[in-house]
Structures are given as C-alpha cells and as structure tokens.
Amino acid sequence: MSEIANAISVFFGWINSLGATVMLPIALFLIGIAFGLKPAQSFVNGLRVGIGFYGLNLMTGAIASTVGPLANALVERTGLALSIPDVGVAVHFPITFSLTAAAFMIPLGILVNVVMLLLKLTKTVDIDVWNFWPSMFSWACVQGLTGSAFYGFLAFVFTVAISLVLGDMQAKYIEKYYNMPGISFPHPFSSFFGLLAWPFMWLFDRIPGIKDWNADIDSLQKKIGPLGNSTVFGLVIGIGLSFLGGYDVIKALQTGVVVAAILLLLPEMLKVLMSGLFPISEAARKWLTQRFPGREFYIGLDCAVGVAQPSAVIVAVLLIPITLVMATILPGNKLLPLADLAYLGFWVAMPMAMFKNNIVKGVLFGAFAIGVSMLMATSIAPLVTRLAVEAGTTIPEGVSQISMLTVYPWAWVTTWFSSLFTGGIF
C-alpha cells in the first residue's frame, strides 16, 4: 500500500515540478476532450494557454528590471512610502495558475453554479468561465496562508456563490440603466463593489449638490477619450514618476516607454492565453444554455461589459490622476499604482448602473473604492509576494514586496477571515 501511496505522491510531485507552462496545456487538453472538443483542436488550445503564460512570465522580468528601481528611487528621493509596485496581472496569474487545482476551476465553478441553480439559490447561469478566475485567486491565497487545499476550496466556493447571489440582486440595475435585460455580472470584483456602492446610492441621493449634478457624457467622452489611451498615459506617468525619482531626461523617457509597454503588452499576452480557452467557454456555454434556457434565468457575463459603458469609461479616465494623488496621501498605503491603472473602470462597472450613470457619483465612489483596494493591496502584499516567489515570478531588484491594485476583494476577505485562525498575520 505504501508503495502505491508513494507512487502517487511522486507522480503529483512530478506534475508540480512541470510548472504552469507545461501543466496548464496538459490539463486543458484533457478538459477540452472532456468537454467534447476534437483532440487536435484541444491540443492547440492548451498549447496557446501555455504560450500565453510564458509570455506573461517574460513580461514580469521586464517589469521587474524597470519598475523595481523606479519604486526605489521614488521612495529614496521623495520619502513617499510607496515601496510596493503594482504589477497587476503579472502577479495575479502566476499565483493563481501555479496551483494544480486552477486547471480545474472551470468544471468546479460550473459545478457550484449548477448546484446553486438546482437548489434555487441563484437565477444566474454564469456562461463566462473567466468569472471563475478571481474565485481561484481566493483559493490560492487562502491555501497559501493556511496550507490547506480544503480551506482554499471553501474560499473558492464562497467567492463563486456570493458573486452569483449578489449578481442576482444587482441585475435589476443592469437592466434599467445599462439597458441589458436578462444580464447579470456574477463577477467577484463587481459583486463586491456593487455591495459597497449600496449605502452610497442612498447617501448620494440625500446630498442636494450631488444628487442632480451630472455631466454630458458624449461631449466628455470626446474630450477626454484620447487621454484615456493606456499607452499615452503609461508614457506620461512613467516620465512623471521618473522625474519625481530624480532620473535624468534620457532615463525618464526610456522608463516612460517601458511603462507604456507594460500597459499595452500585458493584455496582449493575456489575449493569447485567453484565446486558448474560448472553445472550452463555448462548450460550457452551450451545455449550460441548453439546460438552463436564457429567458428564465439571468445570463452571467464578465463585468468587463459594464466597464465598456460610456459613463464608466469617463469615470475610469478621471480616476487615473485621482488614484495617483490618493496613493501619496492615503494613510497606510504603500502601493505604487502602475500596471492596473488601465483598469480603473472595473471599480465602477456595477456601481455606475446603481448611480444611474451619474459621472460625479461614479468618481466620488470610485475614489473611495480604489482607496479600499489600495489598503487591501498593501496589507496582502507579504502573502502575495511569497506566493509569487513560490510560483517562480521575478521580484523587482531592491524591492521587498509586490502587489496589485486589482487585488480581488473577496480573496482579501476570505484571506483576512482565515488569518483570524492562523494568528492574524498575512
């Protein structure tokens, strides 16, 4: 018996030693087959995921060599406490996908969804399998903290479940103010900030100035649209921070281009990775919509749909300078916002519907919500850094911690809850 147990543990040890770039393609190939894809197609898809992951790792190296010294220079020269660079998905991804269980997040997430549908705990059929990725991050963090895969699994189930339930409750705003009937966002990011926005909805309607103060969306979109381009503001922010850090002109310009490159290239790597998953999404979507027809249920989409609302686009751009200023004055914040500055719309993806697309309310709430995220990102940084190192991520030279502005709030909540039992330290 012990020989069998030994063989099993050797086998799993070997799987883990393969690393995500090999383990992911193999696992996704098998999952693709299980979802009824042709072997050749499934093989190519799995390989694309491995390639995208490799590309993301390449980017992390480049980010490390530029962003690390920049954060250091800023801390030394200005005395600002912003010692934790925000490296965005470059840290989310390795942490999530170094977990063997991550390869099975799609079937597991669907299972949780189906069980909840059958028990009538939710009305949402989550057809966008990418909504399970943030839930997997809860798993990774809680398992990383407690050492228990079971607690990680519970955190995953909790995150999927609460996002479905909140998604149901928030769907009426999507129908009314985004004009998309039958749609919900069972996404862990939007479900949390939608929850946070509820009291603000009530509060804003009781402040006379804010209640009716709104801006013309079309003209604003025309005016600030080009400023919102992520490569342009990446360049500007990179140069600006370089000067603050005391770099000379040449080095500042070079750094500006690198920051712009990060904002453009990270998503490009993700595109490759994601494209390998579409056929599995497609198979899951077909299977789910046949069993749970759309007119009786909400169809769950990624909250990226809400980010593409005109009102959310404007708020996202207005929040960029606000976020940078807040990073310097928010007590307790150590995060230097960088890689995730292109995604500030996600904080208001759900709330904009609740605020009836009111730009002023969106900016006020967005600033508050991003402040919450900065503090979460700062407090979870030690854990995130340790997990990233274990996953093989390059940590920037001279920097002791990394984190990300888009730290998934339910992952923070479940990790915080777990930390109550492990001694309160992340």
Place this chain on the structure above:
Amino acid sequence: MDSNKVYKIASVCGAGYATSGWIAARLNDALQLKGIKAEITEVKVVDLALVAANFDLIVSASMLSDIYNVPVVASSSIITGIGFDETLEIIIKKLEEVSDKK
C-alpha cells in the same frame, strides 16, 4: 457587398482580452459562414478613442455612444445567444453601408 474586402472590426470590452476576444471569435465564425472576410481586433475601451478611425465597424460589449464617426453595434448578444441573429443582421447591414460608401 464586396466579397474581396477584408472588413476591419474592433471588438470592445473593459479589459480588451476576455469578453471582447470571445465576442471576436464567435463573430468571426458567424461572418465566415456568410462568406464575409473580417479582421477583428480586441480593444480595451479606454484605448478606443485613438484607434477608432482604423476600423470599419465597432462592436462593443455595451452600447457605446456613437461619437467616433465609425458605426457602433452592441455585441453582448453575440455571447448570450439571445438576439444573436438580429445583431448579426445589423452588423452585416452596417458593413454593407461601409462598402457602398467607399
């Protein structure tokens, strides 16, 4: 409709890689079945303003205001499947108008 033209379409969502990519993949398959050639690029919505002019059509996960001098079609039905055929018809009609103009 010009059968040799390769239409340039921007698929827009908040992040520019997941939802928009999935929409792009499904739309590409559907257009191919109709014999229409298209080159579909995923665009994150904050980046759209500077690149909009490069495209014949914008399909956006949510309905964007029509301010780019390029026709915009809401595309979430392409993944939900509800209203898919109607959306496809609108897209093809807009593409026809583009090819008539040029």
